[in-house]
Amino acid sequence: MKDVNLKIAQQDIEDALQAVEDMEKVIDSSEVHNEVLKEKFMCLTEKVQKLENILKSEGIL
Secondary structure, three states: OOHHHHHHHHHHHHHHHHHHHHHHHHHHOOOOOHHHHHHHHHHHHHHHHHHHHHHHHOOOO
8 A cells, every 4th residue: 555545544544433432422412413413424424435445546445
C-alpha cells in the first residue's frame, strides 16, 4: 500500500472510530436526538466508504 494511501486509511479508521464513540455518547445520554444520531451515522458511513475505496484501489478488497 502506498504511504499516502496508508496514512489516509489510518486517518479514516481513526475518524470512523471517533464517530462510533460519539454515537455511543449520544445514545447513552438522556437526551437522544434523532437528528444528531443521523448526522453521526452519515459521518461514519462516509468514512467507511472512503476507506473501502482506498482498499479497493490498493487491490486489498
